[in-house]
Amino acid sequence: MFEARLEESAVLKKILDSVRDLVQEANWDCNDDGIVMQSMDSSHISLVCFMVRASSFEVYQCERNVSLGVKIDSLAKVLKCAASDDSVTLKADENEPNTMDILFESKKNDRISDFQLKLMVIDQEMLGIPESDYTSTVEMSSAEFRRIMGDLSTMGDSVTIEINKGGASFSTKGDIGSGNICLQKSASVDKPKDGVKITMVEPVKSTFSLKFLNIFAKAAALSDTVVLSMSEEYPIRIEFAIDKDVGYVRYYLAPKIEGQES
Amino acid sequence: MFEARLEESAVLKKILDSVRDLVQEANWDCNDDGIVMQSMDSSHISLVCFMVRASSFEVYQCERNVSLGVKIDSLAKVLKCAASDDSVTLKADENEPNTMDILFESKKNDRISDFQLKLMVIDQEMLGIPESDYTSTVEMSSAEFRRIMGDLSTMGDSVTIEINKGGASFSTKGDIGSGNICLQKSASVDKPKDGVKITMVEPVKSTFSLKFLNIFAKAAALSDTVVLSMSEEYPIRIEFAIDKDVGYVRYYLAPKIEGQES
Amino acid sequence: MFEARLEESAVLKKILDSVRDLVQEANWDCNDDGIVMQSMDSSHISLVCFMVRASSFEVYQCERNVSLGVKIDSLAKVLKCAASDDSVTLKADENEPNTMDILFESKKNDRISDFQLKLMVIDQEMLGIPESDYTSTVEMSSAEFRRIMGDLSTMGDSVTIEINKGGASFSTKGDIGSGNICLQKSASVDKPKDGVKITMVEPVKSTFSLKFLNIFAKAAALSDTVVLSMSEEYPIRIEFAIDKDVGYVRYYLAPKIEGQES
Structure with a gap:
């Protein structure tokens, strides 16, 4: 049993x-x-x-x-x-x-x-998860992440996420104009809930579908913080850790290729 | 006047x-x-x-x-x-x-x-209300009653209510599976708002349409507790008393016969 | 710039x-x-x-x-x-x-x-705003104004607003019946948020579309009070002042003529 x-x-x-x-x-x-x-x-x-x-x-x-x-x-x-x-x-x-x-x-x-x-019989193979040594990660408030994804969706279909040593930025473009939200790296890295913590080997910049990121962002209910892990031309990993080592929910999404429609 | x-x-x-x-x-x-x-x-x-x-x-x-x-x-x-x-x-x-x-x-x-x-002229005779000496009654929190009716509706169309000396149980069955919620009789019968008070001559078990019970349950706004009165093969009476002897709202609903559709 | x-x-x-x-x-x-x-x-x-x-x-x-x-x-x-x-x-x-x-x-x-x-190029002339010395004004709670407009809309399409020395009244009529809400002038005129302040040269009574007044009333979020300014057969002015002399939002609406449909 x-x-x-x-x-x-x-x-x-x-x-x-x-x-x-x-x-x-x-x-x-x-x-x-x-x-x-x-x-x-x-x-x-x-x-x-x-x-x-x-x-x-x-x-x-x-x-x-x-x-x-x-x-x-x-x-x-x-x-x-x-x-x-x-x-x-x-x-x-x-x-x-x-x-x-x-x-x-x-x-x-x-x-x-x-x-x-x-229960059902589901014919589903275990997929090889595309893990890698990500070149950049940002840890930030999950509520702020959710808010930014929602806000930018009113303007565009996709978001360009850039991580560099100064912080993380999220930008979009649409019919009515364009916008960019820039989060500064926190001086103190102790409280990622209220700030932004960057771990970086090299800067990275990729574009993703806002439709999916908005769905992922609902998992903010699970965790105060979210960790975005990125490598150039590689799927982003978005992880919400669950309280006290209980576990996690992770999402993976491939970047949009230049000129490609969502 | x-x-x-x-x-x-x-x-x-x-x-x-x-x-x-x-x-x-x-x-x-x-x-x-x-x-x-x-x-x-x-x-x-x-x-x-x-x-x-x-x-x-x-x-x-x-x-x-x-x-x-x-x-x-x-x-x-x-x-x-x-x-x-x-x-x-x-x-x-x-x-x-x-x-x-x-x-x-x-x-x-x-x-x-x-x-x-x-006002309107409504041609409506006063109906004979099917009162009787009910063989079993349960008094419970009206909010809990409302919650259970709502919860079981996600799974099935009808609920089987059973009152016996141990307590009251509510069960349903649907395409996705089946469920049963069992409320234990309270040791102390003083606070039916937080507990369950049973009055019973003999155990009773009948099945009712969840659609109607859900509508009745909205009257939880009127009263902290609700009294369900049942006799075998007889309409259930669901009563919400209004504060301080002001009055009451009562609903009556016949049980479903085995094999009958709602 | x-x-x-x-x-x-x-x-x-x-x-x-x-x-x-x-x-x-x-x-x-x-x-x-x-x-x-x-x-x-x-x-x-x-x-x-x-x-x-x-x-x-x-x-x-x-x-x-x-x-x-x-x-x-x-x-x-x-x-x-x-x-x-x-x-x-x-x-x-x-x-x-x-x-x-x-x-x-x-x-x-x-x-x-x-x-x-x-930005757009909008071909729009500055309109001559129909200001005048209004014969009557009432200052009242904007939340109360919003509530009354909403309540009367359940019954009728238009509201007759009357200002006289005793106070202000709002009445409507519809298929199901008619109604009248009467606000008494406050004894103390110090707190228009909680009361009703009347300034009047002569009484005035006109009828307006509830559809528009309901839209205007949403501006209650801007200000605790609203000032209605009226003259016979003249557009009503509805003003929400913004905190501490920041500015205002004003609406103007012509009265309905007797026998005219909205």
């Missing part, structure tokens, strides 16, 4: 919210390390993955590796039935994972809900 | 909100006891009624019984023009009730609004 | 919000006194104008009078990219005003945004 119990359902709700606009169904691969999902979005342009580490569960038992074929929207509907501070337990039969049992328990133990969710 | 004055318009606003999704027009029967409305919903499936007792009005004068044919939505529009702490006075000519005069007065008396609402 | 710097972008955001539902594009006339815009709404029924005085800018430099042809919606989109407490600087070339440069600076100076907005 696969069994995993989280103290609060809120984390799982937020993870589902951060992937459900991109992915309809995907395998959740459960093994000793924890639960991992990775999938192309349904238009096959971006890649999204998340990990929740085994150590972050109150109970985690996984005798055999198992892939659970989850319909994201259905699981999100079930999770909606939990109060944010309910505990949540996921259970499945490792040999024949046709259904997932989901149990919610209220803190005061006066409300117990159990759901059975049908 | 029929005249009834409420100290705060808020109560009447909430009563209208709790019936306007079900009833378009209905007679308000005014007599010595107070004002009563009862009506089938427009699809003739459920029954809704409310009572506001004469004693809960600041002024209540009703020389002759009179039926006021009210278009609910129109009266709700008029009530929208009152601040929640305005007093409201309803007046009508008992002999020829063609219009209702509605007067709002602000607490500081610096704003007086008077409206004339056209 | 024309240059004008406001300490907080919020004022400009609110001004744009108060005109964007009426005007799509208009000349902003900049001279020694400040910035003035006036324009008929796009249906050519009402007139809207605003003024921001030169003295209310931190920096204001205008060597030559210049008309900037602004697409209101586009400028509003750009302003959306500023935090409310960012400073905003507008710049344009007085000789060839093809674009407006807009600069936002955060209080902590860690975020600098610059936008270029394309």
Whole structure:
């Protein structure tokens, strides 16, 4: 029996919210390390993955590796039935994972809900994730990132992100004009939530679809900060770490080529 | 002259909100006891009624019984023009009730609004309400009731409600799976707002349309608690009492027969 | 170079919000006194104008009078990219005003945004504003004004506003009935925010389109109070003064003639 119990359902709700606009169904691969999902979005342009580490569960038992074929929207509907501070337990039969049992328990133990969710067989290979030694990264407030992506979308379809030693800039161009938002590197690098922290081997500048970045930015609910990792002509990686080493949600998106339409 | 004055318009606003999704027009029967409305919903499936007792009005004068044919939505529009702490006075000519005069007065008396609402002649018999000695009742938080009805609606069309000595359970089934929310009976029965109070002669279990229960649940705005009264193969009664013996809003809904579609 | 710097972008955001539902594009006339815009709404029924005085800018430099042809919606989109407490600087070339440069600076100076907005050539004559010695004015809470206009709209298409020595009244009539909201003149005239202040040579009573008054009422965000100025058979003037002599937004609307449809 696969069994995993989280103290609060809120984390799982937020993870589902951060992937459900991109992915309809995907395998959740459960093994000793924890639960991992990775999938192309349904238009096959971006890649999204998340990990929740085994150590972050109150109970985690996984005798055999198992892939659970989850319909994201259905699981999100079930999770909606939990109060944010309910505990949540996921259970499945490792040999024949046709259904997932989901149990919610209220803190005061006066409300117990159990759901059975049908699972699917999803024929999906684990993708080789395009990791690399990124030449530049910027860590910044996730709320600020979300705000900037939303603001620039009112003007253009794509954003050019530039990281250099002075800071990070985000610029766009559209029918009504053009704009550029420039964030200065913080003097003190201690509090990336309120500032901007740059790690750089060499400056980098690439252009991305604002439509996707706006979807990714919703994961700001998961984390106070976001880390953008870039290399020239390479997909950007956008990572939202989840509280206290619980895990992460990561998005990957290839840059637009000059002259190419979104 | 029929005249009834409420100290705060808020109560009447909430009563209208709790019936306007079900009833378009209905007679308000005014007599010595107070004002009563009862009506089938427009699809003739459920029954809704409310009572506001004469004693809960600041002024209540009703020389002759009179039926006021009210278009609910129109009266709700008029009530929208009152601040929640305005007093409201309803007046009508008992002999020829063609219009209702509605007067709002602000607490500081610096704003007086008077409206004339056209009344209708509604040919509607007073229905025999299917009261009985219910075999089981559960009193619980109205907010929790509303939340559960909403949550289960994401998964199914109907809910099976079961009351037994341990508590009350609400279960549904749909394309994506099935679910069951179980509320334990409270040890102390003093605070039904935070707990669940069961009164039971024998256990009961019936299935109802979630569409209607969701509409009824909006009346949670009227009262902190709700009382569900059930007997086997008998319509459920869902009652929201209004503050301090002011009155109540009650809904009645027949159970679904096995194999029947909603 | 024309240059004008406001300490907080919020004022400009609110001004744009108060005109964007009426005007799509208009000349902003900049001279020694400040910035003035006036324009008929796009249906050519009402007139809207605003003024921001030169003295209310931190920096204001205008060597030559210049008309900037602004697409209101586009400028509003750009302003959306500023935090409310960012400073905003507008710049344009007085000789060839093809674009407006807009600069936002955060209080902590860690975020600098610059936008270029394309300007238009708008062939628009400065209109003679129908000012007069109004025979009656009422100053009242702008939130109350907004609420009353909204409330009466649920019932009718037009409102009859009457000012007399006792106060101001607002009445409407529709299919479902009729209504009248009467505000008493305040005993103390010190706090028009909480009361109603009347200045009157002779009583006046005229009828106006609620559709337009509801649009004007959104400018309540700019000011705690609103002043309605009326003369018999003359357009009403509705003025929202902006904080501390910054300027104003004014609307003008002709009364409906008896028997005329809106």
